[in-house]
Amino acid sequence: MSETPAIRVRGLSKRFGQLLAVDHVDLDVPRGRVYGFLGPNGSGKSTTIRMLCGLLTPSDGEIEVLGLRVPQQAEALRRRIGYMTQSFSLFADLTVGENLEFIAEILGVPRERKRARIAELMERYRLADRRKQLAGTMSGGQKQRLALACAVMHEPELLFLDEPTSAVDPESRREFWEALFELTDAGTTLLVSTHLMDEAERCHRLAILDRGRLVADGTPGALTSALGGRTWLVESDNPRRAQHALVEAPGVLGVAQVGHALRLLAADGQGEDWAAAVEQRLHGAGLSALLRSATPNLEDVFVAATRSVGPGGAA
Amino acid sequence: MNLRRLWAIMQKEVRQLRRDRITLAMIMVMPIVQLVLFGYAINLNLRGLDAAIVDQAQTSDSRALVMDMLATDVIRPVATARTPQGLIDLIRRGRINVGVVIPPDFEARKQDGRAVAQVLVDGSDATVAAAAAQLAQTPVDSRLPDLHAPYASTPPVPRIVVTSFYNPERRSAVNIVPGLIGVILTMTMVLFTAIAIVRERERGNMELLIAMPLSRSELMLGKVVPYVLIGLVQTTVILVLGRWLFDVPIRGSLLDVYLAALLLIASNLTLGLLISSRAQSQFQAMQMTFFIFLPSILLSGFMFPFSGMPRAAQWIAELLPLTHFLRLIRGIMLRNASLLDLWGDALALVVFTTVMMTAAILRFRKRLD
Ligand SMILES: Nc1ncnc2c1ncn2[C@@H]1O[C@H](COP(=O)(O)OP(=O)(O)OP(=O)(O)O)[C@@H](O)[C@H]1O
Ligand SMILES: [Mg+2]
Numbered sequence: 001m002s003e004t005p006a007i008r009v010r011g012l013s014k015r016f017g018q019l020l021a022v023d024h025v026d027l028d029v030p031r032g033r034v035y036g037f038l039g040p041n042g043s044g045k046s047t048t049i050r051m052l053c054g055l056l057t058p059s060d061g062e063i064e065v066l067g068l069r070v071p072q073q074a075e076a077l078r079r080r081i082g083y084m085t086q087s088f089s090l091f092a093d094l095t096v097g098e099n100l101e102f103i104a105e106i107l108g109v110p111r112e113r114k115r116a117r118i119a120e121l122m123e124r125y126r127l128a129d130r131r132k133q134l135a136g137t138m139s140g141g142q143k144q145r146l147a148l149a150c151a152v153m154h155e156p157e158l159l160f161l162d163e164p165t166s167a168v169d170p171e172s173r174r175e176f177w178e179a180l181f182e183l184t185d186a187g188t189t190l191l192v193s194t195h196l197m198d199e200a201e202r203c204h205r206l207a208i209l210d211r212g213r214l215v216a217d218g219t220p221g222a223l224t225s226a227l228g229g230r231t232w233l234v235e236s237d238n239p240r241r242a243q244h245a246l247v248e249a250p251g252v253l254g255v256a257q258v259g260h261a262l263r264l265l266a267a268d269g270q271g272e273d274w275a276a277a278v279e280q281r282l283h284g285a286g287l288s289a290l291l292r293s294a295t296p297n298l299e300d301v302f303v304a305a306t307r308s309v310g311p312g313g314a315a
Numbered sequence: 316m317n318l319r320r321l322w323a324i325m326q327k328e329v330r331q332l333r334r335d336r337i338t339l340a341m342i343m344v345m346p347i348v349q350l351v352l353f354g355y356a357i358n359l360n361l362r363g364l365d366a367a368i369v370d371q372a373q374t375s376d377s378r379a380l381v382m383d384m385l386a387t388d389v390i391r392p393v394a395t396a397r398t399p400q401g402l403i404d405l406i407r408r409g410r411i412n413v414g415v416v417i418p419p420d421f422e423a424r425k426q427d428g429r430a431v432a433q434v435l436v437d438g439s440d441a442t443v444a445a446a447a448a449q450l451a452q453t454p455v456d457s458r459l460p461d462l463h464a465p466y467a468s469t470p471p472v473p474r475i476v477v478t479s480f481y482n483p484e485r486r487s488a489v490n491i492v493p494g495l496i497g498v499i500l501t502m503t504m505v506l507f508t509a510i511a512i513v514r515e516r517e518r519g520n521m522e523l524l525i526a527m528p529l530s531r532s533e534l535m536l537g538k539v540v541p542y543v544l545i546g547l548v549q550t551t552v553i554l555v556l557g558r559w560l561f562d563v564p565i566r567g568s569l570l571d572v573y574l575a576a577l578l579l580i581a582s583n584l585t586l587g588l589l590i591s592s593r594a595q596s597q598f599q600a601m602q603m604t605f606f607i608f609l610p611s612i613l614l615s616g617f618m619f620p621f622s623g624m625p626r627a628a629q630w631i632a633e634l635l636p637l638t639h640f641l642r643l644i645r646g647i648m649l650r651n652a653s654l655l656d657l658w659g660d661a662l663a664l665v666v667f668t669t670v671m672m673t674a675a676i677l678r679f680r681k682r683l684d
Contacts, residue, residue: 075681
């Protein structure tokens with residue numbers, strides 16, 4: 001495997017009229033890994049992926065995918081990548097078998113291998129008993145398995161998956177991810193977008209997008225450990241009132257209720273003294289409160305990244 | 316161009332069409348319904364128009380002229396009036412469509428070669444006006460009895476009789492059925508291709524297709540070729556029914572008929588492709604199709620005679636495939652012409668197809684924006 005990254009992006013931007021949907025994003029996606037795109041609705045995940053596949057023309061910036069310049073050399077890239085669209089884009093009025101066959105023909109799977117390859121994919125993605133069912137009549141999760149089967153038909157080097165598990169229940173999601181890791185074992189690079197934190201945690205590396213900007217990137221471990229000491233759990237008899245009291249407090253980046261407790265994210269550089277001050281503040285408001293240090297998670301990373309980007313950054 | 320991929324697209328298209336029962340039914344039902352509608356209901360040769368006649372001359376010749384007019388069956392006396400003013404009243408009140416006035420000085424006018432009679436027409440109905448115009452061509456001099464010999468002599472006053480060479484009984488079905496092939500193909504072919512592509516865009520399939528290693532021409536050709544077959548099926552339905560219901564002859568070669576149909580099908584399919592590259596929704600595609608369809612019907616010579624149209628309208632008509640097809644198909648089916656005799660119109664369709672296909676492929680971007 002060559003040492004050049006699978007994807008190299010510099011200053012990538014996309015403008016839709018007034019809206020800057022992707023704002024000067026730099027990316028380096030290493031080969032053979034699962035790279036995650038984490039971001040809320042409208043943060044520009046799909047737009048970025050479409051530009052990387054050569055489906056949208058960037059307003060600005062440079063893209064290199066598998067050593068090819070995009071969008072100029074996008075056609076040469078098509079055979080080497082797979083793309084699973086966010087919304088179902090296979091043919092609802094064709095059967096599962098017909099859809100797979102169509103994709104195999106278009107991707108030029110050798111005739112003698114076609115049947116075996118389709119059978120293998122139907123087996124692996126549990127579609128075998130649905131061969132004759134119209135794709136449009138399948139459940140959301142089944143559709144996504146079919147879409148994944150089609151996207152990997154030609155064993156691409158690089159696979160773009162845009163929210164592949166949005167319609168998959170948690171149980172099947174684990175299974176879906178196992179299938180994704182099987183692909184990386186075979187050397188495939190995966191770029192997966194998601195807005196689910198637990199899914200993002202499974203990625204080898206992660207880019208966090210917010211309103212078109214890349215606000216953080218790194219391994220999930222590095223991203224969370226960078227927040228060490230800044231996350232707290234507040235136990236209070238009245239969490240809702242405590243939350244109100246804390247939103248405005250100095251040094252608080254985010255407060256969220258988690259069951260009966262509150263999860264608190266402190267601004268950078270706040271230590272034990274700050275925690276004591278917060279407790280004081282709550283007692284002063286007539287509320288019982290106990291602060292305990294908590295392990296940071298990706299949600300905290302996301303909040304920290306989006307709240308510390310400057311005056312316009314707070315949502 | 317990769318034949319395997321082209322074939323895959325065509326196969327997919329046919330499979331989808333096979334499951335689309337309503338469209339499939341429309342493909343067959345539309346030609347049948349239109350043929351029956353146009354053949355039976357729309358009779359461009361109006362007969363039996365309600366009329367009244369005022370003969371103020373009352374000479375034997377004037378009475379003979381009246382009898383000649385009635386003999387054409389174009390008018391049917393339903394009311395009486397004594398003065399031209401009375402006729403005008405009847406027309407205004409909608410009692411009659413046509414009034415005929417023969418002035419008292421009929422004989423003198425005939426001698427001088429001046430107008431001998433006046434036909435008053437309800438001009439608010441264009442077809443009535445056209446039909447009644449035939450009346451004005453009734454020969455005034457009954458000593459020239461051979462009405463069906465147009466070039467028998469050169470009369471001093473314009474007394475040209477309406478004579479139809481290739482449709483002597485003036486049955487409109489004979490004229491209309493060949494044209495109807497063109498009208499139906501224009502309507503269905505343009506719409507089908509326009510919608511076939513726009514639908515994929517609406518359903519999100521286009522994002523998948525353009526992310527595939529497919530060339531623009533493979534995608535476009537693969538989508539239109541199946542519709543060529545459908546167009547030929549429709550042509551056959553009209554030819555067979557036209558023969559069976561209305562006795563419409565095919566005087567020229569059947570091969571030429573199908574070749575002409577193929578040329579029109581190709582023109583319309585490529586036009587549909589071009590529309591699909593602009594339209595964002597199926598509704599827009601439909602609107603654009605009708606934007607082309609209306610002038611086709613009105614200007615091509617299907618409804619109104621081409622020669623009677625203003626210059627500008629004729630120029631526009633020359634740009635419409637249906638105009639050229641009508642000339643081809645009427646020539647082949649009714650006058651036993653060959654496609655080669657009419658090479659100019661055949662060439663026009665070939666050029667149209669080439670230009671549209673090139674424009675459609677160039678305009679189609681393998682991008683979402
Ligand atoms: N074709 C377009 N025209 C105009 N605006 C667009 C277009 N496509 C996307 N946008 C806008 O760009 C922004 C980013 O959209 P994008 O689809 O990339 O978000 P996303 O991160 O994929 O969100 P989601 O999680 O909801 O899929 C949104 O505000 C969206 O409204
Ligand atoms: Mg998206």
